[in-house]
Amino acid sequence: xAEIDELRTALLARIEASESxxxxxxxxxxxxxYAKIPQLDPAERGAYGKQINELKVALETAIDARQSAIxxxxxxxxxxxxxxxxxxxxxxxxxxENGSVHPLSKELERVVDIFTRMGFDAHExxxxxxxxxxxxxxxxxxxxxxRDGYDTFRTEEGFIPPAHTSTMQNRVLxxxxxxxxxxGQIASISYxxxxxxxxxDATHEHTFYQCEGVFVSDSATLGQMLGTLxxxxxxxxxxxxxxxxxxxxxxxxxxxxxxxxxxxxTLGGKPGDWLEMLGCGMIHPNVLRAAxxxxxxxxxxxxxxxxxxxxxxxxxxxxxxxFESGKLAFLRKFA
Ligand code: PHE
Numbered sequence: 001x002a003e004i005d006e007l008r009t010a011l012l013a014r015i016e017a018s019e020s021x022x023x024x025x026x027x028x029x030x031x032x033x034y035a036k037i038p039q040l041d042p043a044e045r046g047a048y049g050k051q052i053n054e055l056k057v058a059l060e061t062a063i064d065a066r067q068s069a070i071x072x073x074x075x076x077x078x079x080x081x082x083x084x085x086x087x088x089x090x091x092x093x094x095x096x097e098n099g100s101v102h103p104l105s106k107e108l109e110r111v112v113d114i115f116t117r118m119g120f121d122a123h124e125x126x127x128x129x130x131x132x133x134x135x136x137x138x139x140x141x142x143x144x145x146x147r148d149g150y151d152t153f154r155t156e157e158g159f160i161p162p163a164h165t166s167t168m169q170n171r172v173l174x175x176x177x178x179x180x181x182x183x184g185q186i187a188s189i190s191y192x193x194x195x196x197x198x199x200x201d202a203t204h205e206h207t208f209y210q211c212e213g214v215f216v217s218d219s220a221t222l223g224q225m226l227g228t229l230x231x232x233x234x235x236x237x238x239x240x241x242x243x244x245x246x247x248x249x250x251x252x253x254x255x256x257x258x259x260x261x262x263x264x265x266t267l268g269g270k271p272g273d274w275l276e277m278l279g280c281g282m283i284h285p286n287v288l289r290a291a292x293x294x295x296x297x298x299x300x301x302x303x304x305x306x307x308x309x310x311x312x313x314x315x316x317x318x319x320x321x322x323f324e325s326g327k328l329a330f331l332r333k334f335a
Contacts, residue, residue, distance in 0.1 A: 004033065004051050011055075012062055021066040025059055100335035104209055104323055107311045108191055111211055114235045115189045118228065120213065125165040125192030134160045137170035138252040139286040146251050151196040161195040165212035165304050166252060169283075172214050173291030180298055186216040191307070202319045209307035214283070216293070216300030222255075222282060225301035229280065233261055236310065244274060253281025253302060267313055275313065278305025 007029055015021045024030075033052050037045055112122045126133075140147050150163040160167075168190035176186030191211040198204045215228070230243050241261045248258035260276045263269025280303030285295035308320055315334075322330045 004055055007033070008055050008058065011059055015059065015062045015066050018066065019070065021063040021070075025056075025063060030055075030059070098335075100331065102323075102331065103311060103315075103334040104307060106334065107314075108209065108211070108307060110236065111232075111307065111310070112189070112191065114232055115213065118187075118231065120187045120189050120215075122189045122191065123168075125162065125168050125190040125194070125210070125212070127161060127193055127195075128155075128159050129162045129167045130159055133167045133170055134162055134164075137287065137290040138166055139284050139290075140251050144251065146249070151198050153195055153197050163196050164194055165190045165192060165210040166302070168212060169214055169252065169287060169302065170291050173216065173288065173293055176216065177291065177293055180216060180293065186214060186300065188215075189213045200321065202321065205308075205320050205324060207324055208320070210304055211307055212302065212304040214300060214302045216283065216288070216298055218298055220282075220299050220301055222301065225280060225282075225303065226259075229259055229278075229303060233277070237264065237267070237314065239264055239266065245280075248279050248281070250279055250281060252284050252287045253279075254284045256281035259303065259305075263313070268316065275309075277309065278303050280304070 011024055011027065011030065014027075015024045018024055033055075037049060040048055116122055134150075134152065135144075135147055136142075152163045153161050155161075172188045172190060173186065176188065180186055189211060192209065193207055194210050195207055196204075198206060200206060213228070215225070226243065226245070230241065233243070234241050241264060244260050244262070245257040246260070248256045250256045257280050258276050259278050259280050260274040262271065263273040263275050280301065283300040283302050288295040288298060288300070308323055311317065311323075312320065
């Protein structure tokens with residue numbers, strides 16, 4: 001019995017000093033107390049067993065107290081902006097899940113990568129612009145009904161969160177003019193968020209992404225444009241594709257086309273399932289003139305289309321609203 005008291009003092013002291021107090025209960029000296037029971041006189045066993053149990057309870061109480069003292073020391077300075085229970089000691093002190101790149105950012109990177117490998121430079125499109133870039137420089141006369149097709153938002157000062165990445169065309173053309181006149185070409189893509197005042201449903205968002213291409217040289221042709229677009233789509237989807245065009249009206253191109261691909265069987269398509277992917281055409285002479293480029297000497301083509309549409313087809317995403325929803329269940333699928 002004196003032996004148990006001695007052990008109690010020793011083990012309690014060890015718990016106080018330990019960084020992993022639970023190990024003390026597993027110490028062999030304590031376990032040996034149980035091993036002695038069979039050697040005792042059967043009449044003594046009951047009292048002895050009771051004492052061991054009392055010791056065990058005392059040790060466990062001390063262990064719990066020591067454990068929470070250790071955890072209290074570990075508590076980080078209170079961060080009221082932390083979104084989970086990082087300030088508590090339970091459960092984990094650190095998040096157990098990593099963040100990830102948004103699927104649109106990831107896919108945009110692939111798009112940019114494909115075009116830069118083809119020799120295009122790439123830059124982000126502006127998120128606030130003016131009437132001139134959004135319409136005027138793109139051959140939309142004041143009061144032209146085609147302006148209404150773009151459902152634009154406007155600030156009280158008259159600025160416009162652009163409704164298409166074509167808002168970058170005039171800047172791209174001006175920036176490339178010197179290169180063109182030195183015998184080179186303009187080959188540039190602009191990508192980024194665009195905004196439309198539309199009712200939101202599974203295929204319409206007020207905020208979405210577009211990617212726009214502009215190419216100008218002294219001899220650009222519609223055939224080069226179709227070849228460039230086909231090469232892009234085949235690279236992006238990793239397979240041969242059927243393409244088709246039909247006339248489309250945009251004031252800044254002439255002729256203007258809508259460009260479609262046949263939905264590949266690998267992505268659930270049947271022959272004859274055409275998907276319209278973008279608008280395109282030869283740059284209108286007035287658009288070149290607006291950038292001080294002589295349409296008698298130079299010609300170009302341009303295209304622009306939605307990025308979500310590309311990604312939705314690739315991954316079978318059924319609802320456009322997922323992208324801006326911030327829903328973790330959706331985002332985790334792409335982590
Ligand atoms: N900006 C047009 C749209 O958003 C697409 C387009 C771009 C068409 C370039 C022709 C040339 O609908």
